[in-house]
Amino acid sequence: MSLFTKRPYLLALLIAVALAAWLLSGQTTDVAKPSTAVPPKAPPSLISVRVREQKAQSLTREIVLTGRTAPLRTVLLRAEIDGHVVKIGAQRGARVRKGDFIVRLATDDRALRLKEAQALVKQREFEYKAKRRLSRKGYQSQVQIAEALTLLESAKTLVKQAQIALDNTIIRAPFAGVLEQRPVEQGDYVSVGDTVAELIDENPFLIVGEVTELQRHDLKLGNTATARLVTGQTVTGKISLISTRADAATRTFNIEIEVANPKGELAAGITCEIRIPTETVYAHKVSAALLSLNDEGVLGVKAVGSDNRVVFYPAQFARATAEAIWLTGLPRRLRFITVGQGFVRAGDLVQPANEK
Template sequence: MKKRLILSIFGLIVIIAILAGVKAMQIGAMIDQGKKFVPPPETVTSAQVKAESWAADLTAVGTLTAVQGVTVAAELTGKVVKIGFEPGARVKKGDLLVRQDTSSEEAQLPGLTAQVKLNRTELARADKMVADKIISQSDHDKAVAAYDQAVAQVNNVRATIGKKTIRAPFTGRLGIRQVNLGQILREGDPIVSLQTLSPIFVDFTLPQQQMARIHSGLPVRVTCDALPGETVEGRITAINPLVDSDTRTIKLQATVTNRAEKLRPGMFVNVAVGLAARPKVLAIPATAVLYAPYGDSVFVIDTQKDGKKGLTLRQQFVRLGEKRGDFVAVTSGLKEGESIVTTGVFKLRNGQSAVIDNKLSPPFQQSPKPENN
């Protein structure tokens, strides 16, 4: 009985030893296979680092203002008896806008004019009489004063009639009418807005650090959501001599054409000031950059060394500069002509083998215009 038990235990130990040996051989084979395993190359898209000449622009957000713009208002109190314009119409300088009731002044004018004629006659008579020494110089002076006073009264009434006949002070586009027939206008009551729309001013600010690069006459390009796909050109016409002490910015004004009058005062626009210098930059797609807290990097595509065929990836840290559309400038870390990975850099690692396939590479543009889907 004991022998059978011992033989059974011995047989079980032998079986376990055999199974352990087989398993050890399998694990060893897997380890050897893992050591010899070479991961397949990663398919990547690529682009060459190119030196490009970018226009040196200073960008800002501006506000449109009219070259001339006022809200036409009443100068004197009076009732509106005539409205001579249509809202939104274009008027010329001197066109009648509103006429107030001037019946009282016009009724006074004939009598005052007659008084002027009488005083003129009396003055002419006094001139002869003082020359013949018939009257004193004092009486002659009184005749002169009476004539001047009569003329002043006529001019005053005519000025009142002129002020109650409200005309366009300059050529421009009218706004919405704010008066009605029969309405009593008081001094300063608004009548209608009048704006000169072509040309039009663009007011914007730039940091004080750019003052050395800015001067009158520099070209500007204006874009606006109201004019999709259009660019309006103009030039800087005024530079404020005072720098804002709160923001340390300087205010500039450009004049741009607006013949179609699509740009209106109060709208905001994007302004690009064109500078004369066009520096060379090393431009790469922005998607080629792996952004990280410890430094930004790209993956450079190199040929494998030691006589091996194929391509390998090398992680290269770079310093970035200005962004322009889909591209970003590299100030250090890359050389012109080097090939880099343009997409999917977050899944790559240093020293990884790669295969280039640019069939699905997206188009990169300096001024991309995405579709509105």
């Protein structure tokens, strides 16, 4: 039988001593403790964007609107006396010169009335001269002389009236132009005020259009404008009228551009595109695909600054076409983000790469 069997307390004492020795050895032994320091974070990777550097170009800002051609003046010729149409001087569509006769009315007894009035003038002149001679001899008073002079002037008035009535039997063109309408034919009877013909002045011609309230502010009389007709013709003229009253329904203002038409090639009512240059600005030509909205909902473009940070510029349009847009109010030289603008915001640091 062993000693620990006979005395078990000795085994317990031995175990206690061994445990105490092991605990004391942990305080004296240099044991490496795990490090609690936080390792430094790796810098975030920069977003790569593709940029295109370009320089602003000089651009003439224009007002573009739709208009139409129109004659400078259109006149309705009306009969000033009653009578039958006895002769036609010009056919519809014919070009006439100033003074050409278009319609002749019957003179009836107007020529006879003129001769009668002329004869009466001769009689009154003879009576007036005779009374003046008698007045020198004292046989006529000044009242009788005045009455004779009044009768003479009345007779001269009758001659003028008869001459005017005779002249009015011939209706002439007041200016050179095109005879657009002539609603009477030979044998028709016309009364005073009836329309006999419509005459259109061909040269100069007008281009008419409508501008908005803001556009009117940029226009001045005498500004040069160009119009391209749907027929392919292009004409240039100057603004001759800017309306001072807006249309009550559309709130737009009428403008007229006077253009030369010496050969009569323009016709009234043809649709055209009007371009009116207003000022010259510096602008960048970019694709409409570069436009985007910022957090406030403002439309603009994104570019990369000298510090490689994204800059947002609100869009100020100088011109827009189906192919491209021109933006003004930007720095003269700029690096536009062409690829990746949807993944960055203003202020972000990016890694730009130039377009190839």
